[in-house]
Amino acid sequence: MAPPPPPAATPAASANPSRNPKRKPKPKPKAAALNPNWAQLQSKLPRPAATLLGKRKNRPDPSPAPAPTEPSPPAEAVEVKLEPTSDDTSLTKAVAVDCEMVGVGVGGSKSALGRVTLVNSWGNVVYDEYVRPVEWIVDYRTHISGIRPKHMNKAKDFWVVQKDVAELIKGRILVGHALHHDLKVLLLSHPKKDIRDTSEYEAFRREGRTRSLKDLTAEVLYAKIQQKEHCPIEDARAAMFIYNKHKKAWEKNMKEQFRFKKKFKKQGKKKSGEGNGNDPNVPTILL
Numbered sequence: 001m002a003p004p005p006p007p008a009a010t011p012a013a014s015a016n017p018s019r020n021p022k023r024k025p026k027p028k029p030k031a032a033a034l035n036p037n038w039a040q041l042q043s044k045l046p047r048p049a050a051t052l053l054g055k056r057k058n059r060p061d062p063s064p065a066p067a068p069t070e071p072s073p074p075a076e077a078v079e080v081k082l083e084p085t086s087d088d089t090s091l092t093k094a095v096a097v098d099c100e101m102v103g104v105g106v107g108g109s110k111s112a113l114g115r116v117t118l119v120n121s122w123g124n125v126v127y128d129e130y131v132r133p134v135e136w137i138v139d140y141r142t143h144i145s146g147i148r149p150k151h152m153n154k155a156k157d158f159w160v161v162q163k164d165v166a167e168l169i170k171g172r173i174l175v176g177h178a179l180h181h182d183l184k185v186l187l188l189s190h191p192k193k194d195i196r197d198t199s200e201y202e203a204f205r206r207e208g209r210t211r212s213l214k215d216l217t218a219e220v221l222y223a224k225i226q227q228k229e230h231c232p233i234e235d236a237r238a239a240m241f242i243y244n245k246h247k248k249a250w251e252k253n254m255k256e257q258f259r260f261k262k263k264f265k266k267q268g269k270k271k272s273g274e275g276n277g278n279d280p281n282v283p284t285i286l287l
Contacts (some may be wrong), residue, residue, distance in 0.1 A: 108139030
């Protein structure tokens with residue numbers, strides 16, 4: 001019996017019988033060693049910050065919007081204590097006055113000066129005296145004035161105090177609230193152009209009505225005054241601080257008012273002269 005023929009060789013094997021079908025991968029070239037200077041420099045360089053970018057499904061959710069903050073409490077809720085803004089106790093161009101009254105006459109119905117206080121622009125006291133009225137005190141009005149019989153032991157006579165105050169306010173801007181009451185009990189007057197009355201300033205009025213110093217102080221200065229007995233130092237200081245806060249606009253308003261009044265008065269005189277047929281440049285002939 002003849003032996004079986006050998007299997008036929010594949011074309012690739014017959015073409016290159018020395019090629020191995022299972023090749024081994026070529027070894028990767030070894031990385032060149034870094035220069036030590038470069039490695040040291042690279043360690044000092046800042047590393048790039050990690051980024052959050054990536055696939056959309058893997059990205060973190062955007063940060064939620066910040067919750068709305070609660071509104072801060074109104075400034076009126078913060079109580080401010082009125083204190084001097086400087087240690088300077090000298091007389092300034094503007095001074096504020098406040099008086100406390102006692103009752104004299106029948107039933108104590110007539111007001112008389114019992115205490116007077118002056119403060120400068122910084123809120124420091126420049127004058128503060130209890131006053132012995134000319135007439136007998138019938139009602140000390142302590143619940144408002146804070147004046148008691150013991151205070152009369154060190155009080156000065158009215159005429160002495162009046163003279164002192166007159167010298168202190170002369171030629172100065174006088175600040176206060178409802179100053180006509182203070183000047184009345186002092187038996188003094190003051191030039192209108194130098195008066196700054198917080199009860200009369202148009203910007204402080206409400207529907208054309210005068211407001212109390214207590215109300216104005218709470219609104220403008222956020223401070224509480226006159227909780228019980230009145231303190232003339234505190235009241236004078238409040239009026240001065242209100243004036244200081246609105247001084248620029250107030251002074252501008254005063255200049256415009258007096259400029260208008262001066263112009264109006266001048267026009268009135270001119271019209272009066274024309275109505276009488278008198279020309280100031282033509283001499284009048286008397287027959």
